[in-house]
Amino acid sequence: MSRLIRCECGFVARGDREDDVITTIRQHMGEDHPALLESVAIEDLRGWIEMD
Ligand SMILES: [Zn+2]
Numbered sequence: 001m002s003r004l005i006r007c008e009c010g011f012v013a014r015g016d017r018e019d020d021v022i023t024t025i026r027q028h029m030g031e032d033h034p035a036l037l038e039s040v041a042i043e044d045l046r047g048w049i050e051m052d
Pocket residue numbers: 007008009010011028029032033
């Protein structure tokens with residue numbers, strides 16, 4: 001079972017481990033939504049994770 005976070009823009013970060021998904025979504029935010037990256041904490045991101 002993999003984990004995923006859906007970005008508000010439609011981007012989906014997937015991974016087998018929570019840390020992988022968080023790394024991927026933070027990398028995406030840094031490129032596309034730098035302001036969001038600064039305002040969202042790691043703990044918030046953990047709450048956004050869905051199981052697939
Ligand atoms: Zn996005």
